[in-house]
Amino acid sequence: MTTMTAQATQVYQLFIKATPEAIWDAITKPEFTIRYYHGARVENTPERHRGYGPNGEVWGDSPTLEYDPPHRLVHAWQSLYSPELAEEPESRVSWEIEPQEGGYCLLTVTHDQLDGSPKTAESVSGPGWMMVLSGLKTLLETGDVLDPDRA
């Protein structure tokens, strides 16, 4: 297998059988995120994107850049959960929810502006975001938690 340098722009896209409103709630409200987002309580308000660990430690605290429920959320990203990653500059995460036929939505998550943050890019790439997104899909479609040990 080829070694991979984590990309400065990462795009993740998946279908979820849920309403745009349900997806919006699941990505903006801590009572949902705690069940799939590496155990983090994430709260997105029109002003801030904040994430807290199980013991209340601050994992993320960055400005919200766009807040258009239930279509589009853009917020800055800084990995405060790791001192090494926290030193890197802020990057950007965009969530786009597009309704499709048959009760599905297409969710596109773009993590970009990672050019100056190679360690963060490496840490979130591949399994990092995919665990979150497949967990989100499972939660919304079945009500189950994908990986109970992590939640």
Added chain:
Amino acid sequence: MTDDDQVFKALADPTRRYLLDRLFEHDGRTLTELESELEMTRFGVMKHLRVLEDAHLVVTRRSGREKLHYLNPVPIRLIHDRWIDKYTEHRVAALADLKTELEETA
């Protein structure tokens, strides 16, 4: 629409797998860049990219006048979760059972 069929179909072609590998190494490429790595007409490469896009294995973004192609790893992950995990688990379990049985009767 979310059909695994489209993903399997898209993966069932060496050129398309080659394109995915190129994007895996370096994402966000233009058609021209991808074309330069293949002995194929521009139209041929476009057709393959279209199949990959339809299967959502490739997502495009506009950047100024350019259209950039990104690898979307989620469909392969979901197929892995749905198909590969299930059968490897079963096989490992079957081997474990066989071992137990052989050791018990030995």
